[in-house]
Amino acid sequence: MEAAIVIMALLFFAFVALGVYATVKVVKAAKRGVDRTIHQARRTVEDTTLRAKSFGQAGVGGDLAQLRLSLRTSMRATQDALQAGVAEDASLKESFDLFQRLTAHGRELDEDLKRLEREPDRARVAAQLKDLRERTERITHAADSLRWAARDRARQFAEDDLTSLSAQIDLEAGALRHWSGATAQDQASDDFSWPDAGAGAPGAERGQVWPGEADGRATASASAASASAASESAEADGANAGQRPDTAAPGQQPPQAITARDPRRTAYPWEKTARPETTN
Template sequence: MDVAVALIMLLFASFVALGLVAAVRTARAVRRGVERTSIEARRVVEDTGLKARRYTQPGPAGKLAELRLALRTSVTSTETALEARAADDTGLSEAVALFRRLRGHATELDAELKLLEREPDRARIAARLGDLEERTRRITHSADSLRWAAQDRARRFADDDLAALGRDIDLEAGALRHWAPASLPEPGPGASASAERPPKAL
């Protein structure tokens, strides 16, 4: 009796522990989803503001908005392209590692551009624009190169797979068209003699 009670208590404790683990994992997943949605929402709002300032604020202020928008668009697009393929293509691991380093430089530059948006001295902004524009160009060029290479790689794999599939289908289609039954074997000499000999009388 004591053994049965102990076993029931052990099972109950196991179920409680599993329930707690599942609850914690669910809460973490929900929190990550909320954080991701919040980040994306803030990014959309900020990008919309940058687009508006690019056209409504002439001079250095508009140029800063243009640089930030180009930087964010290129980095975000590359991140999306690499994340979409990295799970299925282990060959992109080195590209992902390089992009993370590049994203660090992009984040630093974006923060610097954002800080300059509050700079009241327009002459100082204008003096910095040449260097900031060059850094933006180098980062966006590197990000675009990684994104385009990943896209070309995915397209090449898709073309190779499609070509192999086409060859397999052609072979199968050819096999399916051989519907004529195999010819029956010709009778031997013994069979001919048996056919010509009249049956014996009973």
């Protein structure tokens, strides 16, 4: 029982600690969101005020407002570009570190310009205006160089990737169109169609031979030649069988008997040679 109570107490304290931790995290996230919103609103108000002063106020005040506006715009655009690039390209980390060092000079210049806006001695401010403009141009030029270099790098990577992707797509498209490389003979075979059974073969009068007809004719000719040769051989055998051995055609060997005559026997005049068809 006591063990169960201890376990329940530990679970209770664990849930309480977890709730406190979650509450602190939520409060901190909400505070960061509020601070970010306030900062953005304050920056928007300052930019709007500087833009209004640069267009509506003449003299030294308008010049100072114009310098501050150009400085803030260039630095903010470079910061956004480098922060977005570092997340995708780790090689921009060094460029971002250089920009952080440049940001310190930019903030210092912005503070000087803001302080000079409240300076009552306008003549003294006008004397320093040339130096302030040169500092502003140097800082904005450096920031613009980093920003455009990062954008050119990202664009070059995108073009290289697009070129490689286009080459792969062309290769795949060629593989899908593999039938386009067929020979003209294959295409002619695919386009060939036999004539109807009842219709006459076109071009027969001109001696045109259809595909496969030449092989059929050659086979038929060979069969006819074989049959003719066999018939002639049979006729020749029959003719030879009907002839007498002693009346064989000139230059033709008479058929030999199966059993040779006995050379010791004398042939009498009244004995005649038996015909082949009567020989058993």
